[in-house]
Amino acid sequence: MKQKVAAALLAVLCGGCLLPVHAQEEVQQSPSFDFVLLVDGEESWEASCGEIVTVTLRLDRTDADQPYPMYAMQDEIQYDETFFELIPGSAVLADQVTGRDLGGTDEHRAYYMNYLSMGGGDQWAASTIVGTIQLRVIGTSGVARITSRNALVSRKDGTGSEPCTVNEAKVIVSTDCTVRFESRGGNAVPDQTVQYGDKILPPETPSREGHRFAGWYRDIDLTEPWDFEQDVVQNNMTLYAAWTEGEQLPDMASDTGVAVWLVPALAGIAVAVVIVALCRKQAAEHPRKHKQ
Incomplete structure (x- = not known):
């Protein structure tokens, strides 16, 4: 009888121990990753116009320093085509990784790098060079960023992706950055030359027939508004105008909707009100002085 009780207690205790250990193993088996971009081995590189630089994409496992099964991954190395041009045939890719150059809307x-296992996953080292490309610098001044877009590592079942982080690399020709303004149907707005790290001077508000100006954005999809009071220039860039339908209102003195031409008029009215109040006060005080 005692042996049966002891066996039952052992089973309960072992069961209580096995469940947490099993759960812990499942957590440890879910890796996390860092997509690392480097230009000639550095995150920031000084270059001159005409120079050819090598961009490397490395995938690092960040939760452990051990090989792991890779099922699928992708990354798009985004670059400014007004600052760089891809050297044809320069891509060197890891085994079974494919790549192609993609155009953008701006x-x-x-450069798209993609890997897909045709079996049950292939073993990748904890740090793996996914591929390299070469870019020729065609920009004559300023700074250009090279970034990762749509980076992911797929899970085994393909229904999700593992946690990933990305970085950006910079190529510096000079600190004089060019800021372009794309009015998107409005009148032309002159470019500005802005020092790296400085703020942009707000340009004159553009006009467009049948539309109201709705601000400047840093992306062509108009999802990231530019704040002239807070944001600073980090690279050569283009700001895109946003519009809404309707006739343009007069230039605004502030976001409260008070037109510039209305400000002096309101000030004049305020002065007149003060003068009238003073006259009434004096008129009220004179009779009392006369009686005295």
Whole structure:
């Protein structure tokens, strides 16, 4: 009888121990990754116009320093085509990794690197060079960023992706950055030359027939508004105008909707009100002085 009780207690205790250990193993088996971009081995590189630089994409496992099964991964190395041009045939890719150059909807292009296991996953080292490409610098001044877009490592079942982080690399020709303004149907707005790290001077508000100006954005999809009071220039860039339908209102003195021409008029009215109040006060005080 005692042996049966002891066996039952052992089973309960072992069961209580096995469940947490099993759960812990499942957590440890879910890796996390860092997509690392480097230009000639550095995150920031000084170059001159005409120079050819090598861009490397490395995938690092960040939760452990051990090989792991890779099922699928992708990354788009985005670059400014007004600053760089891809050297044809320069891509060197890891085994079974494919790549192609993609056009964009603005001045950006991207080199797409993709891997898909045709079996049950292939063993990748904890740090793996996914591929390299070469870019010729065609920009004559300023700074250009090279970034990762749509980077992911797929899970085994393909229904999700593992946690990933990305970085950006910079190529510096000079600190004089060019800021372009794309009015998107409005009148032309002159470019500005802005020092790296400085703020942009707000340009004159553009006009467009049948539309109201709705601000400047840093992306062509108009999802990231530019704040002239807070944001600083980090690279050569283009700001895109946003519009809404309707006739343009007069230039605004502030976001409260008070037109510039209305400000002096309101000030004049305020002065008149003060003068009238003073006259009434004096008129009220004079009779009392006369009686005295």
